[in-house]
Amino acid sequence: MGGGQDDALIIGGGHNGLTCAWYLARAGLKVRILERRSVVGGAAVTEEFHPGFRNSTASYTVSLLQAKVIADMRLHDWGLRVVHRPISNFLPFDDRNYLKLGGSLERTQAEVAKYSAKDAETLPAYYDALERIADVLRDLALKTPPNAGGGVQDLIRAATQGWGLRKLGLEAQRDLLDLFAKSARTFLDGWFESDEIKAAFGFDAVVGNYASPDTPGSAYVLLHHVFGEVNGVKGAWGHAIGGMGAITQAMRQACQAAGVEIMTDAPVAKVLVDNGKTVGVALEDGTELFARRVVANVGPKLLYGKLVDEADLPPDFARRMRMFKAGSGTFRMNVALSELPRFTCLPEPGEHLASGIVIAPTLDYMDQAFTDARAFGWSKRPIVEMLIPSTLDDTLAPKGAHVASLFCQQFAPVLPDGRSWEAEREAAADTIIDTVEAFAPGFKASVVGRLSLSPFDLEERFGLAGGDIMHGAMSIDQLWAARPVLGHGAYAGPIQNLWMCGAGTHPGGGVTGAPGHNCAREIIRSL
Template sequence: MNYDDVIIGGGHNGLVCAFYLAQAGRRVRVLERRHIVGGAAVTEEFHPGFRTSIASYTVSLLSPDVIRDMRLTERGLCIVERPFAGFVPYSDDRYLVLGGDPEKAQAQVRKFSEKDAEALPEYENMLSEVADVLRDIANKTPPNSGGGLRALLATAAQGYNLARLPVETQRNVLDLFTKSARSVLDSWFESDQVKGALGFDSVIGFYGSPDTPGSAYVLLHHFFGEVNGKRGAWGHAIGGMGAITAKMAQACVDVGVEISLNSPVCKVLVDNKRVSGVALESGEVVLGRTVVANVGPKLLYERLIEPQALSKPFRRAMSGFQTGCGSFRMNVALKELPQFTCLPGDGDHHRAAVFIAPSLDYMDRAYRDAREFGWSREPVIDMMLPSAVDPSLAPAGSHVAAIFCQQFASHLPDGRSWDDAREDAADTVIETINRYAPNFRDSIIARQILSPLDLERIFGLVDGDIMHGAMSLDQLWAARPLLGHADYRGPIRNLFMCGAGTHPGGGVTGLPGRNAAREVVRGW
């Protein structure tokens, strides 16, 4: 059977793209290499009785338009808002709670600085205003360099919306899109603890320092989402992230999408300078009028397409596309909840994200460590305890910790493989958490380790890059993945891209898939 659209990869963006294409009356087939749909947004058992979102682990950026159009809530998706955004323990028995009730948040910051407490509401309003700009841009196809009149009009339209903003907002947009997180935060706050807590998101999924230009944008990127209509909030999908993609798959099937599991693609077929379909590792050939790739640009152009099908300038440009976000994931089965020295007992802090990174200097050292040694001796850690919100994930009385760690090099400087270093790196993570919660190490029943190499092997994330490509200034908006291909179209006729390597980038948003579907339909 010939299809209108063949989609490589059944991750969330591939499913979103497939849904909109099928809704437009097209014959669509999704090819997923694993035994389960969802890509990196899946829920799996990693130890008998213990389930978790093994890769992507929290909800905020998922587009409300996608939720509405795919009727995910009506299909049973339940997202529970976390009581506050983050809990930051310190080694001196103090702590800071972020988000939640504005007055309580100010009171938390006041423990460290009266001046910073007064500045907090204005800073959050500023972030919210700029996030509105990002939301508007994220839902649109970027202007494509060399795209003629249409690209010119798109540039003018998106530029006009920005030009209409007050000049102060324009300055803030420029700062957050170009400066380092430290530079921005230094202009607002004085406390090292407050700046560290507010700057934590600037290095999540970003192999760099909070001193790196562009890290302020990474901070902003994690702020533009919402949960149940509340902007800037974070949540947990009951049943884990796999509940989201399972409901997406239901929506796809309901509009006629064919989903094939255990169907790894080994080659994109090119005939007379246009794609004609794909070949599977099984030997099956699937023909389609278009091929839409929900895999990273590096994987698509350097492993799935024969070099002679691409121009030499394009191959050279793609060789410079940067991957590697410095991420290291662990899932841990626990006998009990961590007991933090600074805040013992059970409480709402167990239902928030636990940020272990007490200052911007700590984050900077972690990055410099990774550059020199391969991973940080004191890693940046974002720990969720999803079973504290969703008891279905663990046996009664037990818990699951989803640990996301930052500043781990994709390739170790001494030439060792991550297969040889993963246990040592995991021990470093455990010991770091144990310094803040002394019962943590002894409460471990089992652990699952996902090094950058594991993330590549299991999920096809080249260099373990959860964003499908660095979220650096030269790889955003009209330059994502490359100038001339920001409109979701590849360099070969009828080839499209719909993954996180396209605008607006990484995170479980569904926006690359939604935007790409619009361009595929427009292309025909």
């Protein structure tokens, strides 16, 4: 510590990079963040996309952000305020039928009973089964996975972390195995009989997941999305006043108060390695910066496929990084609206417009969307989740107008037949608008401005390989101690003094802060 050299250079000022930087600075290290864009926040930023209209650009809703990170960084003191959605989700099925989830168990049961009395009775047991497992996995989120082939410390980690799973009863262990191994459809078929209820829960299995609900392992992605909490309420979803950028701007202020230096417009071109040790980075303008360690908040695909010279990597590690799966099939839109949409099945304004509005009426619809994307490049009828945050936050749009976030699946990371996303972007966006229009006539006419981000755009703008919002597929071969690869699950890269703090490490994607928190702890332990 001390002197002119930094103790840590952090590549990428996304929320995990900011979190890691703060914990390191609090421990007395000299830390510098290098952010390629002109603003920190990574994919969690709020930007104006049409005159007078602001919205979260990529990530768009709050639930998974760790309460410990919020408390330690005192984010509320730096202006963060998160409000609850009145209900979690609203699914329009056709011109008359819909389903609302959330508000309370009793309210959800009453909604589910419209389609199946048996499923309404089953609902508490289903929630309890997921919650038992989620509690154990929540506990693992802020723990460092063991490194396969490591020493005594890693054996202790494996034993203690496995103990939580062993404490689950036999029924819960069976459920856990089902979630890791089965498709979302097979898992939900074991619980429910109604297609509508299966669609409501199956949607979470394809969020940020370029896969069908029939893909083995897709049930785990469903579970990943119930880990969260808002203001102490487990499983709740909320909105950060001012958009997702409010989170990262609060983190920026916390970091600067702790002494972290932040450089924007500072894109890293290469990680510098000398005699088998990481010694710093080279920026795209040729500037070289040196530090005792480099911490990467970019995904494994970008880090090891572009920023690190393959000759500096162990051959088997390099081969496995080439095989690392990334690409979430996500297309992201923001639209400026002159008025609120009117859904045919529920036309008047109400709490449903402040929830997650999910257009994915059946599991078959979701499967067909994936099939279309693989064959044509994008879904003819996409899966769309629409949020209208201006119903909860009047800072985002002019009075009387609104903004909507459209998070859409399935869109191929690379289009077939040599077609480019630059050429096809607006046609795909038109398909998304038309999909919403079919359920809410007049929606298209209310759109006065829009921002369209294809998987290619998400990669170009935010460095998300294949547009992957999770920094890598959340499949069983890329989770826990195997994220990003066995032997390097404890945040240390294969080159000495190279660390990883992004969503490509445990516990994975979402705006959590957990990878940044955990990586900082391991760096501090290494001192």
